[in-house]
């Protein structure tokens with residue numbers, strides 16, 4: 027199953043980003059922003075990630091009942107998963123995104139440019155597959171899957187700058203997934219790793235397309 031996902035054509039991974047110029051209120055967004063600002067004061071990255079990750083299940087439980095009203099305005103049958111920017115902090119620079127994953131949709135292996143993140147599931151399930159670097163030669167990197175986390179609704183996963191090499195996918199063949207992602211900096215460019223066989227991947231910079239309307 028993992029292998030078939032990795033070999034899907036790259037067009038599957040084209041994403042659409044809806045920028046903050048088309049504001050979208052996500053359930054509990056203001057409270058979530060306050061929580062990130064509070065955790066930011068802990069300064070030490072591991073503590074920030076631990077504190078936010080610990081808070082997410084309660085935030086999801088509290089605000090998830092409002093999610094259907096938001097989800098009604100989102101196309102869950104789009105050709106690719108969608109990234110919807112909800113907030114970009116002008117002071118600290120952190121970014122909050124909603125992502126909408128149709129059945130079976132996912133990302134290639136990617137990194138997070140050495141920043142921390144929190145990925146939380148508000149509807150459906152999300153698989154997060156971690157990879158470990160086993161070798162490199164220029165832009166070629168040998169990778170091995172090291173861990174698979176299946177996040178069900180209400181769960182979240184935090185990663186430190188050292189841990190953010192992974193792929194995400196919606197494991198369901200029928201249902202959409204909605205997830206909320208918090209990143210220390212705006213993830214407007216990052217590296218994708220294209221499977222070239224025998225465990226080797228080619229690192230390529232990727233810039234998600236920006237569209238300024240719904």
Ligand SMILES: [Fe+2]
Pocket residue numbers: 136138192194
């Ligand atoms: Fe990611």
